[in-house]
Amino acid sequence: MEKTAVLFMLLCLEVQSVPFSFCFISFMFLLKLCCYLRFKKAFSYVPNVSLSTLTLGMGSPCLGSQYHNLQTSPVISVSSCHQASYGLHGDPMASGYYLPPGLRPPLESPRIEITTYTQIPEVEVEEESVDPLTKRVNIVTLTLPSADGYRDPSCLSPASSLSSRSCNSEASYESGFYNYDNSPQNSPWQSPCVSPKGSGPLHSCSHAPVSPSASPHVAAANGDGWRKYGLDGGPCRPPLYSPSLSPSASPQGSPRLSCVDEAWLGTTNQYTNSAIVAAINALSTDGLADLGEGVPLKARKTNLEHGPAASMKAEPGADEMGPVSELCQEDYLGSGRLPFKKERYCGSFLDVPPHLCSWTKPKTYISPSLPALDWQLPSCSGPYSLQIEVQPKSHHRAHYETEGSRGAVKALSGGHPVVQLYGYVDSEPLTLQLFIGTADDRLLRPHAFYQVHRITGKTVSTPSHEAMQTSTKVLEIPLLPENNMRAIIDCAGILKLRNSDIELRKGETDIGRKNTRVRMVFRVHINQPNGRTVSLQVASNPIECSQRSAQELPLVEKQSMDTYPATGGKQMLLSGHNFLPDSKVMFVEKAQDGHHVWETEAKVDKDSIKPTSLVVEIPPYRSQRIASAVPVSFYVCNSKRKRSQYQCFTYLPPSIPMIKTEPADDYESQGAPRMRSNPYYGQQRLPPTMPLGEAEPCVVGSYVPCPPRPTPLPCSSPGSSPKLHDLSPVPFPGGAAPLPLPSSPDHTSLAMAHPQGSPHLGSPSYHPFYPGSSPSSSPASHPSTPGVAADSPYLPAYGSAQPRGSPPTLLSEDSSSPALAVTIKQEPQELDQMTLDDGRCVCVRARAHSHTGFTGPLGYKLALWDFRAVCPNMADARVRGRSGSGQPKTGAHARHST
DNA sequence: CGGCTGGAATCAAAA
DNA sequence: AATTTTGATTCCAGC
Numbered sequence: 026m027e028k029t030a031v032l033f034m035l036l037c038l039e040v041q042s043v044p045f046s047f048c049f050i051s052f053m054f055l056l057k058l059c060c061y062l063r064f065k066k067a068f069s070y071v072p073n074v075s076l077s078t079l080t081l082g083m084g085s086p087c088l089g090s091q092y093h094n095l096q097t098s099p100v101i102s103v104s105s106c107h108q109a110s111y112g113l114h115g116d117p118m119a120s121g122y123y124l125p126p127g128l129r130p131p132l133e134s135p136r137i138e139i140t141t142y143t144q145i146p147e148v149e150v151e152e153e154s155v156d157p158l159t160k161r162v163n164i165v166t167l168t169l170p171s172a173d174g175y176r177d178p179s180c181l182s183p184a185s186s187l188s189s190r191s192c193n194s195e196a197s198y199e200s201g202f203y204n205y206d207n208s209p210q211n212s213p214w215q216s217p218c219v220s221p222k223g224s225g226p227l228h229s230c231s232h233a234p235v236s237p238s239a240s241p242h243v244a245a246a247n248g249d250g251w252r253k254y255g256l257d258g259g260p261c262r263p264p265l266y267s268p269s270l271s272p273s274a275s276p277q278g279s280p281r282l283s284c285v286d287e288a289w290l291g292t293t294n295q296y297t298n299s300a301i302v303a304a305i306n307a308l309s310t311d312g313l314a315d316l317g318e319g320v321p322l323k324a325r326k327t328n329l330e331h332g333p334a335a336s337m338k339a340e341p342g343a344d345e346m347g348p349v350s351e352l353c354q355e356d357y358l359g360s361g362r363l364p365f366k367k368e369r370y371c372g373s374f375l376d377v378p379p380h381l382c383s384w385t386k387p388k389t390y391i392s393p394s395l396p397a398l399d400w401q402l403p404s405c406s407g408p409y410s411l412q413i414e415v416q417p418k419s420h421h422r423a424h425y426e427t428e429g430s431r432g433a434v435k436a437l438s439g440g441h442p443v444v445q446l447y448g449y450v451d452s453e454p455l456t457l458q459l460f461i462g463t464a465d466d467r468l469l470r471p472h473a474f475y476q477v478h479r480i481t482g483k484t485v486s487t488p489s490h491e492a493m494q495t496s497t498k499v500l501e502i503p504l505l506p507e508n509n510m511r512a513i514i515d516c517a518g519i520l521k522l523r524n525s526d527i528e529l530r531k532g533e534t535d536i537g538r539k540n541t542r543v544r545m546v547f548r549v550h551i552n553q554p555n556g557r558t559v560s561l562q563v564a565s566n567p568i569e570c571s572q573r574s575a576q577e578l579p580l581v582e583k584q585s586m587d588t589y590p591a592t593g594g595k596q597m598l599l600s601g602h603n604f605l606p607d608s609k610v611m612f613v614e615k616a617q618d619g620h621h622v623w624e625t626e627a628k629v630d631k632d633s634i635k636p637t638s639l640v641v642e643i644p645p646y647r648s649q650r651i652a653s654a655v656p657v658s659f660y661v662c663n664s665k666r667k668r669s670q671y672q673c674f675t676y677l678p679p680s681i682p683m684i685k686t687e688p689a690d691d692y693e694s695q696g697a698p699r700m701r702s703n704p705y706y707g708q709q710r711l712p713p714t715m716p717l718g719e720a721e722p723c724v725v726g727s728y729v730p731c732p733p734r735p736t737p738l739p740c741s742s743p744g745s746s747p748k749l750h751d752l753s754p755v756p757f758p759g760g761a762a763p764l765p766l767p768s769s770p771d772h773t774s775l776a777m778a779h780p781q782g783s784p785h786l787g788s789p790s791y792h793p794f795y796p797g798s799s800p801s802s803s804p805a806s807h808p809s810t811p812g813v814a815a816d817s818p819y820l821p822a823y824g825s826a827q828p829r830g831s832p833p834t835l836l837s838e839d840s841s842s843p844a845l846a847v848t849i850k851q852e853p854q855e856l857d858q859m860t861l862d863d864g865r866c867v868c869v870r871a872r873a874h875s876h877t878g879f880t881g882p883l884g885y886k887l888a889l890w891d892f893r894a895v896c897p898n899m900a901d902a903r904v905r906g907r908s909g910s911g912q913p914k915t916g917a918h919a920r921h922s923t
Numbered sequence: 924c925g926g927c928t929g930g931a932a933t934c935a936a937a938a
Numbered sequence: 939a940a941t942t943t944t945g946a947t948t949c950c951a952g953c
Contacts, residue, residue, distance in 0.1 A: 422928085427948060432927055482926075524946070538936080538945065572930085573945060666938095666944070 395550055395560060398460060398497050399470035402548065402562035408448035411549050411561040414511070415443035419580055419602070423475055423521035423543075423570035433480040433515050434545065434568065441515035442565065444547050449510050455549050457512050459500040461519060462546035464567035469546060471497035473527050474537040475570060477545075478518035489516040504549060519543065519570055541571035567670075579603045579661040579669040586643075588654070588675040593645035596630070599672075600638045605663050608634060610641040612674065614657040623647045627659065646676040653678060 396402060404411050417434045424431040436442050444457060461475040476498040479491045490501040500517055504510045524537025545565040550558050569575045585598040599610070614623040625644050633640035639661070646655065658671035 424927095425947060429926060429928090480926095484926095521947090541945090571945080576930095577944095 395558070398462075398494055398499075398546075399468070401468055402560050404561055404563040406559050406561055409551060409559060409561055410447040411547060411563045412445055412447060413442060413545075413547065413563055413565050414445050415440065416566045417442040417514075417545055417568055419566060419582060420569045420575040421519055422572045422575060423519040424478070425521050425523070430478060430480060430518050433485070433518050441513050442517075442545065443511060443513050444563070445509065445511040446504055446549055446551075446561070447510070449504075449506075449551065451551075452506050454506065455504040455510070455551060457502040457504045458548040458550075459502060459514065459517055460494070460497050460546050460548075462544045462564055464542040464544045465540070469544065469564055471495070471546075472540075472543050473533060473535050474522050474524060474540060475543045476520045476522065478520040480516045480518045485516045487513055487516045514545070517545065519568070521570060539574075541574050542567045542569050544568065575602075577603060577663070578667055579605075579608060579663050581661055581669050581672050584672060584674070587673055588677055589643050590679045591646035591649050591651055591655070591676045592679050593643040593676075595643045596640050597643050598638060598640050599661065601661070601669070602637055603663065604634055604636055604639045604661060606631065606634055607663070608639060609662045610639075610659055611662055612644050612657055612659040613671070614647070614655070623657075643674075649679055651676065651678050 415436045415438065418437050421434045422431050433441060446455065446457075449455070459477055461472045461477045462469045463472045477500045478498075479489050479500055481489075487502055492499045492501055498520075502512050502514065502516065504512055522537075527533055527535075527537060544567055546562060547564075548560060548562045550560045552558050569578070569580065579601065580603060581599050581601040583600045586595070589595050589597075608629065610627040610629055612623075612625050612627055613621055616622045623646075625647075627644045628642040630640040630642070641659075646657070655676045657674050657676060659674050660671050661669040
């Protein structure tokens, strides 16, 4: 059935002759039927549950109506089945949209949903409740919808707990608002439908689906959201890469959770990028119980094993959350965040003073929608600049749910990371968002296997609040003018989710094995007088979260130089960790396709080797006749499988005088003199001297060829064995774009070497595609993006059309842009070894992303197609990744099942 | 007593 | 197919 629905939808879309609205409606109808059937089949007993639960939930005045609505609306039921719909509160209007009354299936509604809601607020009660039935009910409920719940907010953490309460309140009162403007976390996608009353939501709801232009994805999104994001939807979650795509799609764990999260937190975006796609994914999977499927067997098992609370925790999400009550409280209290929702509504309900912390009035977000977490945003825009003043340590052992917290991420100095927003003169506090992102060569996106973990306690000075956005936990931290818009991040730990749990999720394509590096990603959304919202983002240096890797893999944090004439012969000091007496340093040059063009072992001064430093002699480049700078990379190797990430290094034409560019480096003061931090580990600032214009060219040049660039590039995966051999004739044959050389060699080198490191540019570099949110910046930059509202503050990271030839230009008008280009490749990758393989080119990616803009189920195809066309290796890698992940999954399954 | 840690045993997948 | 190695998770114990 489901498949039929999906096929139908696809068919309609493909044919194009059928109005989208019609397709959508029809599709929804089919979906509903499917869901209903399944639901009924699986949870016929739900009704009882509801009753019991309801009793508990009375606390909220709103509940009644809310629930009522929910039950009434068929839509809801659908939602419950598939995440996409969770948010919907059955607004009659909304529902109408989806299904004509007449057509609505007589869902009795398992109303499930409701049950959940009610209870949530009373979580504590539940746990304590002696009534087996009650507990059971909960369990049931939880499991229901979530197909993929693991990453679901609920699952993740306590955060969800809060939400529970919020659910009640929020839904009814702040709905419309909330989704759009209120919480920073809200994603644009939140469906308007969510709020029963919110006119806004309704509005959007109604429009969205109907809109002709809307892409399938869009449909789900709220009116504004979709308009702006519609195109992105695709890009944002390119099926290929973006975890969000699928996973996101199914963020929802149990209905209850979802409700909570979404409604309350406003986090979730069911309709995110592509609700439809998500729904399709969910449906397309094996027919067997979605419910069950969504929950990893192991996870379920674990939960059950957990003990007394087992019932409550039956759901994966619940499990993680631990003490719900605690969450609620804490979150509740602590958060200043959400001015709107909580305070008003929940506040009274809980009886908690709205302003326990100074951070009571976070700025409201005017923007109708906020960029999805996998969107690439700049760190600077106009007068604003979001910077990581103090980087986190390169190692932080994440904790499993089965362990206790391992504390907050610390800084190298022993303190904690510090983030500051420059250029903000308003007196209104802002909310700094923090989530755990990936650190591989691909575009930054939420990490599927790690979640930020809120740390509380006496040692924590910074208040924070947890929220779920899509399936990613986001920590919200106040940025107060009185603190100079500076925040000490001492409240963020990192939670590791079991690979098997995540990999089993529908749509998840990434694999967890050896995918243990993350970055802390900070975002801030600043409302502008003109109604637009400027969103900035900056990512930290990579953080190795695996105990073992941290102890065994060599890590290069700094290098005394990153450029040198092709003649080589100079000694370079490397500082880092896990260097052994027999550590080797290999220099590598990779071709576009990822193949090693040249590789040689550099001479290491054995006597100089210390666990944290070593001296290596820069080997002469394979050709002394290079006309332009040649980016290569090197890595430290302790054994065949223990290698550091690729580090950037650039050979300069022998004749070119070396210019020393040492950006002020915070680290330098602490460490070896004149050591250059590696791209990831050090904070570098681009030389102020470099004009944008210049920067771009550089970028282009380097990109064009899709050069091995950067080092670390994805292209070069540490994993790949050093095979090597110089096969290629010239460094950048043909056109490989020679890096713009030096007038300021530095630039080149810097750019390459320190992509994100620079506080100023950091983010931007990673997000070349993002035009910059500031009003001033954007328009020009992405004129071509069709569909994207001109006024839209955000550009779809992937969707923006870029002039193809140019490497993704990084930038937009934004001043920050300069560095951008470089960044892209920087990341070294270890993980990739497996999943990604070599051959990944930034260029390719960029391109693919832009294509993704087309979104929809079709979008996926387009993206894939692109990859293949542009960079066969990439495409292959992707494909392999998928299939590869499949295996592990299978294995996991087997394992769990046993 | 509970949160953090550092270590290490135990499992399981990959080589 | 068996064995070894590597990576992921779970446990422990001390602070």
